Amino acid sequence: MGLPRVAIVGRPNVGKSALFNRLTGTKRAIVYDQPGITRDRMYVRAFWGDSEFMMVDTGGLESLPGNPGAAPSVDAVGGFEILPGMIESQAALAVREAASLVMVVDGQTGLTTADVDIYRWIRKNHADKPLVLAVNKCESTTRGEEQVLDFWSLGGVTPLAVSAISGTGTGDMMDQLCATLPAVNADDEKESGEEVAEPLKVAIVGRPNVGKSSLLNQLSGDARAIVSDHSGTTRDTIDSDVTDxxxxxxxxxDTAGIRRRTAVAAGKDKPEELSVGRALQAMRRAEVVVLVIDAExxxxxxxxxxAERAALTEGCALVLCVNKWDVIDKNSYSMNEYTKSLRSKLRVFEWASVVYVSALTGQRVQKVLAAAVEASTHHRKRLSTATLNAVVQEATLWKSPPSRGGRKGKVYYxxxxxxRPPTFVFFCNDPKLFVETYRRYMERSLRENIGFPGTPVRILWRGKGVSGRK
Structure with a gap:
């Protein structure tokens, strides 16, 4: 059994994500004054005192399309082609798997019909789950306690005045919440005396509508993220733990689709700017980046x-995932021909691993994880100085270092x-003597003789009192 899960639920725009960030001590969830920003389930490990649990942020619950006043149902997952129903299905799944629930309401707006409907639905379908009622936006020291009065009419639960902005009342709320959680056996997390290996962090990135969320769902074996033909469906970065x-x-x-910077700026869509920022931060958190490319x-x-951002700026290992391979006319393209074309267009990253998948059918998707493991292995590879110098010495015999102004370049060792990534220091007489073409030759020599598929390689050139970097 893993950590107990706590789902935060409520109607749109009551401050669920702001409270989620406050309680988890993170800024993972996008907070913006606009309904419908949160769409997928977001999981973050949280602590309070001696308690440890998984906090789950969810999208706002409303009536399902075509059924006014009805509460969301987990049977509806995948049954609606429009976004609101998908958001509510994700929230309903989070409620079903949770050990305890936090229902968030807006103290400034007061009790609404939607609040009553959601509360009744929870009590009818999940009466066995402990419920904490958080009356948010009670920042006022004079009116804070008055704002909770309306919510006593729900009955069966004590409303607690809190503020996601200031943190007021969240301590008492967390005390009450943790008292409802089941005890966690330490053996569930790791056996006594045994260290648990950290999971390999893999960021799935790409342009909008290339199939990133579909790929995540196939790899996790769950409707983990909303999949839609609408561009910009994914907003937050969604973490999923998977074992192969x-x-x-x-x-x-999983990350939001990243458009060109000029297109994002021209669109003036603030939530999209925040989504792109979270996606770029995901690369920083990851060791391996899977760049999803539309095969068509x-x-x-x-x-x-x-790819440049992932490999050269963040230093991540890189897997090129060509999705929608099932729709390609194989008479026109074979994998080898497509790979040659791909590498010619992304020639700087010819060392990157390439896999061909169909996230729609699940074809070869497990190869993505295998490629990530291999890339990570080389990303962490460490070589002895003797091995490196043997390779470099042979390379200099095949092609002598360049000369300039009567001075010849020399590599000492x-x-x-x-x-992560492999970084090598070339000690030489003068870095300025080693032109870019020769530096690239040295990198090719390392790759041809030692390997490093799937990972960038950094080379630093240092001389006597002078340093240079590739």
Missing amino acids: ADGNKFTLI EGPSQQDFVL VTQAST
């Missing part, structure tokens, strides 16, 4: 920019400074 057939553990991070459209300039 070989026992390897992953934290898969092929790699674009934006794909190149994202090479050592590995760090991993």
Whole structure:
């Protein structure tokens, strides 16, 4: 059994995500004064005193389409093609799997019909689950206690005045919540004396509508993220813990589609700017980035920019995932031909792993995890100084270092400074003598003789009192 889950539920725009961030001590959930920003379930580990649990943020609950006044049903998952029903289905799933619930209401607005409907639905369908009623937006020191009075009429639960902005009342609320949680056996998390390996963090990134959320759902075996033909469906970054057939553990991070910076700025959609910011932060958290490319459209300039950000800026290992391979005319393209074309367009990243999948049918999706494991292995690879110097010495024999102004470049020795990504320091007489073409030659020599598929390689050039970097 894992950590107990606590689902935060309520109608739209009552401050669920703001309270989620406050209680988890993070800024993971996007907070914006607009209904419908939160769509998928978001899970973050939280602590209070000696209690540890998984906090789950959800989208706002409203009446389902075509059934006014009805409460959401988990049987509706996948049954609606429009976004509101999908959001509510995700929230309903979170409620079903939770050990305890936090229902958030708006103290400034007061009790609404929607609040009453949601409360009755919870009591009717999940009467066995402990419920904490958080009356949010009670920042006022004079009116805070008055704002909760309306909510006593719900009956059977004590309304608690809280403020997600100031933190007022959240301590008492957490005390009450933790008293309802089941005890966690330490053996459930790890066996005595045994260290638990950290999951491999893998960020799934790409342009909008390339199939990132569909890929996450296939890999997790669950309707973990909303899938829609509408561009911009995913807003928050969604973490999912997955274990493959070989026992390897992953934290898969689904992200919002990233359009060109100029397009985002021109759109003036503030939530999209926040979503893109979260997606870029996900790369920073990850060790491996899976860049999803639409097989029909092929790699674009934006794909190149994202690969550059992942590998060169953040230093992540890189897997190129060509999705929608099932719709490609195989008479026109084979995998080998497509790979050649792909690498020619993304030639700077010719070392990246390439996998071909169909997130719609599930075809070959497990190869994504296998490629991520292999890329991570090389990303963490460490070599002895003797091995490195043997490779470099042979490379200099095949192609001598360049000369300039009567001075010839000399490489004294090479050592590995760090991993993730593998970083090597070339000690030489003068870094300025080693032109870019020769530096690229040295990187090719390392890759051809040692490997490093799927990971960037950084090389630093240092001389006597002078340093340079590639």
